[in-house]
Amino acid sequence: MNILVCLKQTFDTEERIVVENGRVKEDGVKFIINPYDEYAVEEALRLKEEHGGEVTVVSVGPSRFEEAIRTALAMGADEAILADDPALFGDEYTVAKVLAAIIRQRPFDIILAGNQAVDDGSGQVAVRLAEELGIPHISTLTKLVVEGNQVTGYRDAEGDVEVVQATLPVLVTAQQGLNEPRYPSLIGIRKASKKPLTHVTAADLGLNPEEIRPRTKVVDTFLPKPKQAGKILQGDLQEQVRELVQSLRTVDKVIG
Amino acid sequence: MAKNVLVLADVRRGKLRNVTYEMVSAAHRIADGGAVSVALLGKDVAALAAGLGDFGADRVYVVDAPELEHYTPDAYKKAFMECVRAANPDILLLAHSAVGKDLAAVMATRLGAGQVSDVIDIEGSGDHLTFTRPIYAGKAFTKVQVTEGVVVATVRPNNLPPAEGGLGKAGQVETLAVTFGPQDLATVVKEIVQKTSSGVDLSEAKIIVSGGRGVKSAEGFKPLYELAEVLGAAVGASRGACDAGYCDYALQIGQTGKVVTPDLYIACGISGAIQHLAGMSNSKVIVAINKDPEAPIFQVADYGIVGDLFEVVPMMTELLKKELA
Numbered sequence: 223m224n225i226l227v228c229l230k231q232t233f234d235t236e237e238r239i240v241v242e243n244g245r246v247k248e249d250g251v252k253f254i255i256n257p258y259d260e261y262a263v264e265e266a267l268r269l270k271e272e273h274g275g276e277v278t279v280v281s282v283g284p285s286r287f288e289e290a291i292r293t294a295l296a297m298g299a300d301e302a303i304l305a306d307d308p309a310l311f312g313d314e315y316t317v318a319k320v321l322a323a324i325i326r327q328r329p330f331d332i333i334l335a336g337n338q339a340v341d342d343g344s345g346q347v348a349v350r351l352a353e354e355l356g357i358p359h360i361s362t363l364t365k366l367v368v369e370g371n372q373v374t375g376y377r378d379a380e381g382d383v384e385v386v387q388a389t390l391p392v393l394v395t396a397q398q399g400l401n402e403p404r405y406p407s408l409i410g411i412r413k414a415s416k417k418p419l420t421h422v423t424a425a426d427l428g429l430n431p432e433e434i435r436p437r438t439k440v441v442d443t444f445l446p447k448p449k450q451a452g453k454i455l456q457g458d459l460q461e462q463v464r465e466l467v468q469s470l471r472t473v474d475k476v477i478g
Numbered sequence: 479m480a481k482n483v484l485v486l487a488d489v490r491r492g493k494l495r496n497v498t499y500e501m502v503s504a505a506h507r508i509a510d511g512g513a514v515s516v517a518l519l520g521k522d523v524a525a526l527a528a529g530l531g532d533f534g535a536d537r538v539y540v541v542d543a544p545e546l547e548h549y550t551p552d553a554y555k556k557a558f559m560e561c562v563r564a565a566n567p568d569i570l571l572l573a574h575s576a577v578g579k580d581l582a583a584v585m586a587t588r589l590g591a592g593q594v595s596d597v598i599d600i601e602g603s604g605d606h607l608t609f610t611r612p613i614y615a616g617k618a619f620t621k622v623q624v625t626e627g628v629v630v631a632t633v634r635p636n637n638l639p640p641a642e643g644g645l646g647k648a649g650q651v652e653t654l655a656v657t658f659g660p661q662d663l664a665t666v667v668k669e670i671v672q673k674t675s676s677g678v679d680l681s682e683a684k685i686i687v688s689g690g691r692g693v694k695s696a697e698g699f700k701p702l703y704e705l706a707e708v709l710g711a712a713v714g715a716s717r718g719a720c721d722a723g724y725c726d727y728a729l730q731i732g733q734t735g736k737v738v739t740p741d742l743y744i745a746c747g748i749s750g751a752i753q754h755l756a757g758m759s760n761s762k763v764i765v766a767i768n769k770d771p772e773a774p775i776f777q778v779a780d781y782g783i784v785g786d787l788f789e790v791v792p793m794m795t796e797l798l799k800k801e802l803a
Contacts, residue, residue, distance in 0.1 A: 235733040235753035239617040246618060257734045314583075315592055340733050341614055344595035349551075349583035358664035359551060361580050364727070374668075379576040380490070380679050381728045384548065385669040398720075398734055399727030437592025441608065442621040446760060452779040454771070462783050463793040466765065467801065469781065474763045476685070476742040477709065478802055 223275030224328070227266045227299065228321060228335035228348060231283060231290035232256040235340055244443050255290045258336025261396035264403040265366055266334050267298045273368065276300045278328070282310060282320045288419065296406030296414035307423040312436035314342075318350035319434040323427040325355060330391060332373070337362045337395035352393035360386045362397040479604050480512035484567035485535075486558065487518045487526065488575055494526050495682060497573045499533050499641030501633055505571055506534030506645065510604030512568070514647070515539060517561035519554060521547040524653070531649020533641050538651045539564055545658045548667035549577045555584050556662045560654045562589070567628070569607070574632040575681065582632045591628040598637040598739075615733040615756035635682045636739055680729070683712035685742045688731060688758070691718035692747020692768065692787055699725060701791040702746055708798045714738065714758075716748045732757035746787040750775030767791065 338345035352359035365376035572578035766779035
């Protein structure tokens with residue numbers, strides 16, 4: 223089975239955001255595999271363990287992404303492709319086109335990706351990719367079963383679970399709860415540095431950057447207004463509760 | 479210049495979600511004199527079209543078909559494309575919901591369009607639209623413009639100005655016949671398991687009662703559910719509570735998990751890790767109940783009670799039962 227995983231590197235979720243000159247500052251930030259993509263990597267490895275085959279990581283982004291890709295290789299992925307040519311960077315429209323161009327050059331049975339990234343949080347790229355490739359997709363899975371050609375995905379739809387079926391080839395996106403990602407083993411880490419990581423450019427992919435130029439532009443980036451310090455209620459608990467309920471009802475008017 | 483706007487009605491369990499009206503109102507504001515249309519897709523949904531004219535819809539395109547009983551990307555794409563052909567929109571608005579965010583990305587790709595996701599504010603009208611959206615789950619925000627072609631946006635519930643009725647537009651209903659072939663049924667929904675027992679959905683809830691590690695066990699969520707019931711609230715959880723197995727991941731609020739902006743967020747036994755704060759700190763009013771006075775959650779809370787949630791929460795429930803009776 224040829225298994226592809228789309229992966230992005232993001233800030234660690236415990237990082238605070240600093241905006242300088244209208245941009246998010248990256249200095250000194252700890253980077254991780256986008257947590258949703260990490261579920262996708264883990265699920266890909268489980269599919270490989272069950273059905274055999276190869277897991278290939280595909281990514282579009284700057285060379286710092288290599289660290290996240292090496293982590294995925296250390297977890298057990300077999301090889302990786304990184305489009306780190308800045309001419310290929312852009313918005314979700316652009317990234318989906320680049321991923322599609324990489325993937326069209328290879329055989330695949332299933333593509334896995336996170337349902338969104340914890341930085342931009344738009345949840346577009348994987349779905350766009352499926353549509354670009356003309357294959358069906360099932361989003362936000364908390365469970366995946368592949369038997370022969372038959373794929374059953376358990377989709378988290380606002381708390382309900384939809385059991386959805388399709389046949390390979392298919393693209394699926396990972397929701398939290400899909401699995402518990404493994405930590406790379408020491409042997410895995412040692413092997414990872416020797417696994418193939420191919421860098422590709424616009425020319426390699428036969429893409430004209432002008433034709434895949436972004437359709438959106440960010441005109442401003444800013445932090446939310448700092449919150450006013452709140453009020454710690456005093457007195458005995460019964461009194462505090464009474465004051466709280468009173469305020470919520472008459473001052474803030476957020477309760478009936 | 480006038481722009482035609484097409485809104486996808488957000489249907490859940492046979493009803494229009496409130497965000498539908500918020501989007502139709504927004505469409506009316508930004509169309510700059512263009513036509514406002516609504517696409518209503520599903521099975522036995524035609525009756526929901528009534529009243530949309532009041533909120534600014536000139537036309538409602540209805541595709542009512544058994545194949546649309548449950549959302550699948552390909553069947554919905556086919557039906558929505560028919561509406562697009564009929565309405566000829568410059569701007570598509572969908573909810574940032576399980577259906578809307580999936581279908582939006584499909585449609586944007588089909589139309590070669592740029593998409594802005596999870597929009598909380600729209601400024602301007604016609605050709606000059608600027609969308610505000612959170613990044614890093616609300617730790618920061620960006621303003622985004624679409625530079626060319628059709629505009630696709632998904633809208634977060636509860637954030638645009640409230641819908642205003644009384645516009646008296648025609649809301650003329652037009653039924654479109656769509657035939658579905660095998661390629662439109664590439665994915666099939668076999669079964670739906672409803673897990674949200676209260677029926678109050680986290681992403682659209684006005685009030686959320688949320689529990690963290692301090693809840694201590696699955697059983698410990700019981701007083702939270704009791705408070706939620708009195709308030710008509712949804713129940714959420716922190717990553718700590720989910721990781722500890724006290725509740726399902728579907729309840730998780732945070733940078734991984736759901737981002738919520740209710741009118742009232744009651745955090746019980748939640749310390750306030752940065753990744754949790756990202757998911758809820760843009761709520762209008764935040765109440766924190768925690769034994770530890772140093773817990774970071776108090777820094778974003780409007781009201782704090784330093785105390786044991788197992789004492790405080792039942793007291794609140796009892797008091798509210800009396801007051802709201």
